[in-house]
Amino acid sequence: MKKQYLSRWFVFLCALAVAPALHGQEIVREALASFPTQTIRVEHSGLATLRTLPNYVNLRQRFTGPRLAGLETSLAQLGVRESDIDELLLGWQTGAKEMDLYGLAVGRFDAQDIAERASALTLSSTTVAGLPVYCLQASGAGTCVVALQDTLGAFGTLATLTAMLEARNGGAPSLSSDSRFVRLTGEAAKNVPIWGVAIGPAVEDWFKGWSPVQGNLKMDWGQLMQGIDSLIYTVAATDRVRLDVKLDGATSEAAARARQLLDGLRLAQKLAWQTQNSGRPNPFENMEVGLEGNRVTLGMTMPYASLESVKVPGAP
DSSP states (O other), X not given: OHHHHHHHHHHHHHHHHHHHHHHHHHHHHHHHHHSBTTOOEEEEEOHHHHTTSTTHHHHHHHHOOHHHHHHHHHHHHTTOXXXXXXXXXXXXXXXXXXXXXXXXXXXXXXXXXHHHHHHHTTOOEEEETTEEEEESSTTSOSOEEEEEETTEEEEEOHHHHHHHHHHHTTSSOBGGGOHHHHHHHHHHOSSSSEEEEEETHHHHHHHHTOOOSOTTOOOOHHHHTTTEEEEXXXXXXXXXXXXXXXXXXXXXXXHHHHHXXXXXXXXXXXHHHHHHSTTSOOTTTTOEEEXXXXXXXXXXXEOGGGGGTSOOTTOO
């Protein structure tokens, strides 16, 4: 009896251990089946996990850029608050002026409440793939929202949402047909609250949000990322913030060049910081750069206080 009890207890503990990962993989499968093939970057945020951290407010302020803040405001107008969302998976594709942003959210989506709030705002719905889509701008160029299930919603412009629903229903190819993206997201989707994947031009765009150097030092990220096909990044948050980046070069020479330039950036930043921030701890002091074949690795750990004074790569 005791042996049987211990066996059941072991199975229960194993189920608890894998449950978060399975939940995270579910939204990845949904995104791969829904995102159009033009997607060049995705990012996952485990908001339910992040909200348990004592430094969540600091993290949220640091990683929530103007576009995500605007998205949050738009969703709130339709009754979907930040606290209603447990997981977020964003997608980007090349747009006319800037990258088009869209995504899926796991949480609580009351279709009736969304419809009533839209009516109160005098917003009419547009039927796409048999579902009512509500747009906050009459042109459909702003944020549009659709409740796919009670626990799953999608957002984007009317054009991107239409493309997502067509892909989801099999009317157009989805990101799941891109074996490279499937492989990269499978490698990135680990038990961390924030992770993402970028390919092609999205690699340079991801790094442009980073200014670890001080003063007049500038980086030509287009040159630095030349020959780099893809990147994977993960952000782990405990008592400190840990960022890990993996860059895959088209050739070993391209990877070696990127590694050399990142090493030079680390040294230049260190000298600039000592000159302009003497006496203050350098958050990039322990930045690590490595190389193995066609893959460049970059890692850094910093306290939450440093997030207020530096720009972290990839911040939207």
